[in-house]
Amino acid sequence: TGKPDWTAETLAPGRDLRVAVIGGGLAGIAAAYRLSQAGLDFTVYEKNPEIGGVWWNNTYPGCRLDTPNFAYSFSFAQKPDWPQQFSERSEVFGYAKRVAEDAGLRSNFTFSTEVESMRWDEAKGGWWLHTRGPEGEKIEFAHVVIPAVGHLNRPNIPEIPGQNEFRGRAVHSAEWPSDLDLTGKRVAVIGTGASGFQIVPAIADQVSALTVFQRNPAWMLSTPNYQDDIKPGMHWLLTHVPYYGRWFRFWQFWIAAEGRFPAITVDPEWKHPISVSELNEKLRLGCIENLTAQVGDRKDLLEKLTPAYPPGAKRMVRDNGAYVNTLKKPHVSLVSEKIVRLTPQGIVTADGAHHDVDVIVYATGFLAADYLDPIRIEGRGERVLHDFWSGDCRAYLGIAVPSFPNLFIIGGPNSGLVVNGSAIFTSECALEYVLRSIEYMLENDVKSAEVRQESYDAFNEDVDHHNQLRAWGTTKVNTWYQGRSGRPTVTWPHPILEYYKRTSVFDDADYTLSSRG
Numbered sequence: 001t002g003k004p005d006w007t008a009e010t011l012a013p014g015r016d017l018r019v020a021v022i023g024g025g026l027a028g029i030a031a032a033y034r035l036s037q038a039g040l041d042f043t044v045y046e047k048n049p050e051i052g053g054v055w056w057n058n059t060y061p062g063c064r065l066d067t068p069n070f071a072y073s074f075s076f077a078q079k080p081d082w083p084q085q086f087s088e089r090s091e092v093f094g095y096a097k098r099v100a101e102d103a104g105l106r107s108n109f110t111f112s113t114e115v116e117s118m119r120w121d122e123a124k125g126g127w128w129l130h131t132r133g134p135e136g137e138k139i140e141f142a143h144v145v146i147p148a149v150g151h152l153n154r155p156n157i158p159e160i161p162g163q164n165e166f167r168g169r170a171v172h173s174a175e176w177p178s179d180l181d182l183t184g185k186r187v188a189v190i191g192t193g194a195s196g197f198q199i200v201p202a203i204a205d206q207v208s209a210l211t212v213f214q215r216n217p218a219w220m221l222s223t224p225n226y227q228d229d230i231k232p233g234m235h236w237l238l239t240h241v242p243y244y245g246r247w248f249r250f251w252q253f254w255i256a257a258e259g260r261f262p263a264i265t266v267d268p269e270w271k272h273p274i275s276v277s278e279l280n281e282k283l284r285l286g287c288i289e290n291l292t293a294q295v296g297d298r299k300d301l302l303e304k305l306t307p308a309y310p311p312g313a314k315r316m317v318r319d320n321g322a323y324v325n326t327l328k329k330p331h332v333s334l335v336s337e338k339i340v341r342l343t344p345q346g347i348v349t350a351d352g353a354h355h356d357v358d359v360i361v362y363a364t365g366f367l368a369a370d371y372l373d374p375i376r377i378e379g380r381g382e383r384v385l386h387d388f389w390s391g392d393c394r395a396y397l398g399i400a401v402p403s404f405p406n407l408f409i410i411g412g413p414n415s416g417l418v419v420n421g422s423a424i425f426t427s428e429c430a431l432e433y434v435l436r437s438i439e440y441m442l443e444n445d446v447k448s449a450e451v452r453q454e455s456y457d458a459f460n461e462d463v464d465h466h467n468q469l470r471a472w473g474t475t476k477v478n479t480w481y482q483g484r485s486g487r488p489t490v491t492w493p494h495p496i497l498e499y500y501k502r503t504s505v506f507d508d509a510d511y512t513l514s515s516r517g
């Protein structure tokens with residue numbers, strides 16, 4: 001992806017084309033960067049009081065990247081001096097903030113402002129946005145809207161009987177209170193995905209007792225060096241050798257991440273109760289070997305921590321050994337019994353045990369299935385996006401939806417590299433496509449562009465078919481990348497390069513276009 005070789009003024013002098021971006025996380029910052037390079041008039045609406053999205057929200061102890069930094073950073077703002085391969089939250093947040101500030105983009109952001117609803121206006125060829133911010137409700141107009149809200153922005157707190165009776169403090173991982181002091185407390189962590197996995201070792205030494213409630217274990221991807229400094233000499237190479245950073249990024253995408261792709265691909269001839277192919281089995285056995293070495297004589301842990309689904313069926317966690325070491329500590333216990341209810345003093349599990357706790361940490365993930373909720377989006381013919389999707393979000397290239405003209409999503413449905421890549425990369429690819437769409441609209445005096453149903457259907461058929469050929473498509477296991485029907489709604493099922501290729505061309509044959517004249 002790169003700087004647009006056009007500006008709004010050169011293509012359509014004097015044309016009023018306003019763009020609204022929803023979300024000021026990393027995808028929103030990338031959008032702001034490119035829109036500003038193209039000289040477009042735009043506003044980014046951000047519900048938080050600060051830039052950064054998930055990196056602003058998530059301040060829980062131990063929060064860090066689980067995708068290598070050089071891949072998880074903007075192509076246009078490469079940073080040669082990441083202190084670690086998998087940086088801590090403050091480092092990533094600081095980077096995002098600096099990129100926006102150095103490019104002078106802050107003034108384009110409207111903070112603490114939520115877009116509550118949007119309605120398409122056929123006559124004007126654009127969207128009315130109802131926003132709520134510090135100055136109350138406002139109605140604003142944009143010709144093009146770019147939602148960049150991500151999938152993981154609304155905490156999921158499961159309903160558990162007796163929840164309101166619990167007298168201690170209960171917090172969600174993504175809403176960590178700055179005044180929460182866990183010193184000497186008995187703490188429960190519910191959930192063992194990426195967040196729980198990072199929180200457990202980070203708080204263990206502070207608390208008097210730690211009980212980890214696991215429903216399904218996550219496969220652990222051995223990453224022994226994620227807390228170490230980057231290898232000696234690396235900073236020098238990145239700073240002094242021309243294009244070394246680009247080469248290194250390429251290596252991380254196409255060799256390290258893409259290299260994992262065959263191991264998550266289903267072999268229809270392969271018959272095994274858990275794994276989906278020979279390479280997947282190799283990966284599974286490698287993970288088990290690593291786990292076996294870590295648990296030592298704690299065979300009870302080996303049994304509890306070994307997943308009964310293939311690796312890659314849901315996101316694997318980055319493991320530097322700290323999690324299992326923590327579980328082995330005398331004041332830490334791992335409970336795999338089902339939680340049945342809460343009491344004023346703690347948690348009751350299916351075996352009848354009562355676990356007394358002072359604090360419950362819900363590391364229970366996000367409401368990802370209702371993508372773009374709670375924004376009510378009413379398109380052409382009064383079609384409402386969430387009714388149209390019914391919990392199964394879809395979009396052509398993850399970007400465009402029939403009946404919703406001039407609405408271009410980045411980081412949208414089925415564009416995510418959740419097992420083998422970086423969300424920033426696919427967001428930048430989608431953004432490149434959106435910029436090409438706007439370029440086309442300006443060049444051809446287009447008022448509205450609505451993706452054709454046939455292109456949308458063909459795209460969805462293709463992703464649905466190919467998702468079934470991946471470990472996450474064939475396995476019935478809970479993940480945040482399924483819609484309500486169990487259909488994978490987040491994952492891009494092809495190699496990384498394929499998304500880059502498909503988003504590098506805007507084909508007007510995919511759209512119904514109306515002109516301004």
Ligand code: N01
Pocket residue numbers: 063064065066067152158159173190191192193194195196198213214215216217315339363364365366478479480
């Ligand atoms: O959420 P999750 P997360 N009772 O949905 C359990 C990104 N991320 O916040 O597996 C008991 O993965 C649930 O159990 P099960 C990353 O992409 C990145 O951890 O469904 N347990 C699971 O264990 C990640 O994939 C970083 O059976 C319940 C856990 O809660 C995504 O965010 C760091 C339950 C939820 O796991 C989400 O991660 C953190 C219930 N009723 C997160 N309901 C980086 O480092 C749910 N669970 C970049």
